Amino acid sequence: MNSNIVITGEGIVCAVGLDKQQVLQSLQHKHTGIGVMKHLRSTHLELPVGEVPLSNDEMRNELGITDSYSNRTSLMGMLAVKQALADAGIDKQTVGKNNLRIVLVSGTTVAGMDITERFFDSLKTSNEHLACVKNHSCGRTTRMIADYFGLFDEYTTISTACSSAANALILGANMLKAGQCDMVIAGGCEALSIFHLNGFNSLMILDHEQCRPFDNNRAGLNLGEGAAFVVLEREESATKRGAEIHAYLRGYGNACDAFHQTASSENGEGAYRAMTEALQMAGLEPTDIQYVNAHGTGTPNNDMSESIALQRVFGNMMPKVSSTKSFTGHTTSASGCIETVICLLAMHHHFVPANLGFTTPMNNGIVPTMGEVDYDLRNVVCNSFGFGGNDTSLVLSLSRNDELEINNNEHLSVKELARVEITSEDELAEIRDYVKPLEARRMGKIMKSSLLSSLKALRKAGVEQPDAIITGTALGCLENSEQLLCQMTEEGEVMLKPTYFMQSTHNTIGSNIAIRLGCHGYNITYTQDEASLKWALRDAELLLRGGKCKTVLVGCHDETTPMYRELLHRMGEQEQSVIKSTSIVLTCGE
Amino acid sequence: MEDLILELKKKIIESLNLEEMTPDDINADDALFGDGLGLDSIDALELIVLMEKDYGIKLASPAEGKAIFKSIRTIAEYVSNHRTK
Numbered sequence: 244m245n246s247n248i249v250i251t252g253e254g255i256v257c258a259v260g261l262d263k264q265q266v267l268q269s270l271q272h273k274h275t276g277i278g279v280m281k282h283l284r285s286t287h288l289e290l291p292v293g294e295v296p297l298s299n300d301e302m303r304n305e306l307g308i309t310d311s312y313s314n315r316t317s318l319m320g321m322l323a324v325k326q327a328l329a330d331a332g333i334d335k336q337t338v339g340k341n342n343l344r345i346v347l348v349s350g351t352t353v354a355g356m357d358i359t360e361r362f363f364d365s366l367k368t369s370n371e372h373l374a375c376v377k378n379h380s381c382g383r384t385t386r387m388i389a390d391y392f393g394l395f396d397e398y399t400t401i402s403t404a405c406s407s408a409a410n411a412l413i414l415g416a417n418m419l420k421a422g423q424c425d426m427v428i429a430g431g432c433e434a435l436s437i438f439h440l441n442g443f444n445s446l447m448i449l450d451h452e453q454c455r456p457f458d459n460n461r462a463g464l465n466l467g468e469g470a471a472f473v474v475l476e477r478e479e480s481a482t483k484r485g486a487e488i489h490a491y492l493r494g495y496g497n498a499c500d501a502f503h504q505t506a507s508s509e510n511g512e513g514a515y516r517a518m519t520e521a522l523q524m525a526g527l528e529p530t531d532i533q534y535v536n537a538h539g540t541g542t543p544n545n546d547m548s549e550s551i552a553l554q555r556v557f558g559n560m561m562p563k564v565s566s567t568k569s570f571t572g573h574t575t576s577a578s579g580c581i582e583t584v585i586c587l588l589a590m591h592h593h594f595v596p597a598n599l600g601f602t603t604p605m606n607n608g609i610v611p612t613m614g615e616v617d618y619d620l621r622n623v624v625c626n627s628f629g630f631g632g633n634d635t636s637l638v639l640s641l642s643r644n645d646e647l648e649i650n651n652n653e654h655l656s657v658k659e660l661a662r663v664e665i666t667s668e669d670e671l672a673e674i675r676d677y678v679k680p681l682e683a684r685r686m687g688k689i690m691k692s693s694l695l696s697s698l699k700a701l702r703k704a705g706v707e708q709p710d711a712i713i714t715g716t717a718l719g720c721l722e723n724s725e726q727l728l729c730q731m732t733e734e735g736e737v738m739l740k741p742t743y744f745m746q747s748t749h750n751t752i753g754s755n756i757a758i759r760l761g762c763h764g765y766n767i768t769y770t771q772d773e774a775s776l777k778w779a780l781r782d783a784e785l786l787l788r789g790g791k792c793k794t795v796l797v798g799c800h801d802e803t804t805p806m807y808r809e810l811l812h813r814m815g816e817q818e819q820s821v822i823k824s825t826s827i828v829l830t831c832g833e
Numbered sequence: 834m835e836d837l838i839l840e841l842k843k844k845i846i847e848s849l850n851l852e853e854m855t856p857d858d859i860n861a862d863d864a865l866f867g868d869g870l871g872l873d874s875i876d877a878l879e880l881i882v883l884m885e886k887d888y889g890i891k892l893a894s895p896a897e898g899k900a901i902f903k904s905i906r907t908i909a910e911y912v913s914n915h916r917t918k
Contacts, residue, residue: 446878447895506874680852681871738885741878742850 252331293572350407467572496520500632511552539566631754
């Protein structure tokens with residue numbers, strides 16, 4: 244079976260355009276979309292951002308949506324999915340006629356935070372805006388997008404911070420290769436929020452001027468927002484339905500830097516592994532690559548670490564490299580797919596996007612391109628690296644890999660080696676047997692319970708280090724997110740506690756385990772409300788049957804706070820425990 | 834100076850959540866980062882927040898904090914020379 248994965252449609256909304264054509268124009272004319280904020284109601288007007296030039300109401304009008312609690316992330320997501328479907332010629336009729344099983348995989352982290360932060364204070368005392376609580380989660384945001392189209396058999400959400408969308412493409416490709424569906428709409432969406440603008444500010448990694456990726460004087464990133472989705476299919480089914488093939492998703496790699504929650508390692512180990520793995524799957528040599536769309540955030544740490552990783556992969560045969568975050572701002576969870584679409588535009592229109600803002604080379608860093616015209620791109624690498632060292636690289640190509648090897652050992656059975664559950668706070672004291680107090684200084688309940696249950700399960704299974712870590716969580720580190728929101732309502736947009744923010748991304752949990760174990764393998768986080776564990780297990784089975792792993796650590800972890808439990812009570816929802824962790828070690832055999 | 838050193842130790846234990854540590858466990862001249870106490874970049878950011886909130890000292894970047902945050906004593910010296918509250 245020829246199971247090369249192809250892209251047959253793309254949709255994009257970001258600061259430099261509301262569709263592919265507009266984005267292309269901006270890239271070719273070197274017009275950045277970064278500027279003074281107009282839609283975000285933050286007091287930090289001094290911070291440049293890359294906003295989508297539409298208000299929420301303008302988006303609702305365009306989509307015909309009346310729900311005022313529909314968050315900006317989902318609205319942008321709907322706009323991009325709509326374009327991608329149209330681009331690939333998919334509508335209800337085509338789906339029905341061809342009996343297509345379509346899956347939506349979306350990457351997001353911010354989800355409904357823009358609405359939650361607006362009503363957070365009022366939730367404490369009034370039920371007026373209680374409806375926004377249900378719309379808060381990442382899983383709910385994806386569900387809103389899916390419900391809007393009514394086309395999807397299944398949907399799920401990946402939340403690995405800034406590599407979320409790139410990982411959505413990986414899951415989509417793996418599901419297609421295993422024959423679990425016929426088509427995947429994969430990508431990501433992320434709106435700006437006051438929450439994460441202040442969070443990044445507390446980490447002191449926001450440039451107060453236009454960002455300057457890979458420049459010696461770079462001083463941080465500019466946040467952006469947007470959404471992008473692509474239509475993925477197996478080549479044979481795309482050809483069969485007469486679809487135009489735009490590109491091949493020829494290779495991909497997901498590795499964990501396993502170094503620090505918010506910093507990349509000096510030798511760029513995670514990034515190096517992700518790129519190497521992606522090239523290997525693509526069946527390509529580094530010299531086959533003409534362009535790298537770098538993660539290139541503009542922070543001193545990322546750009547140095549990524550430079551080293553690029554030098555390790557490409558040596559002195561460095562292809563053209565640029566960071567298009569100088570156009571869009573850092574669109575965090577959406578960036579992996581926004582930049583994939585940018586790569587496709589560059590391949591189809593024979594140019595290399597510029598790295599705006601660059602003037603002075605770094606010591607020992609890579610020198611980015613200021614843009615090229617009439618330049619043929621056949622194979623490109625697109626990098627996305629997330630907090631916690633969740634690093635992902637994609638290889639996009641105009642040609643298929645004729646030697647693609649697919650292992651799909653359906654006959655193999657997946658076996659559970661060990662399972663450990665933690666259901667009460669009292670059990671957390673045992674963490675002392677595994678972790679020194681100093682190492683646990685920033686760990687909240689969920690971080691302790693996830694780490695403790697994982698370490699116990701691995702010990703029980705006799706596995707020192709798993710090949711992959713797959714985490715499920717409905718709401719992630721709820722307590723830290725709530726503390727940051729409380730601090731913001733009480734003190735305003737001041738220098739907030741960085742510890743709260745760095746633990747507000749869902750993938751903090753899985754990264755913490757990887758850092759503890761020094762595990763560089765596949766690392767991913769699913770956040771699909773009550774189906775989070777189900778998706779984590781499903782991905783584990785894909786990996787095990789695909790022959791990529793021998794052992795996988797799967798976990799599902801959630802915590803609640805007094806405020807959240809009270810909100811659940813007021814909504815008439817089922818009670819939830821203070822802490823709940825399940826860790827499972829899986830293997831595969833005859 | 835000794836009073837300020839003790840005050841700083843208490844504040845740092847609290848803001849960095851150094852569970853089970855007491856001021857006596859930290860030597861005023863010991864390195865806080867690296868091979869010393871073992872603090873990291875997030876702790877440095879927490880110290881920047883502490884400087885601003887409690888002593889009115891604004892640091893523009895973590896790089897600026899590097900020399901100041903060497904040990905409790907270097908912090909105490911900087912605070913006593915630059916505090917605005």
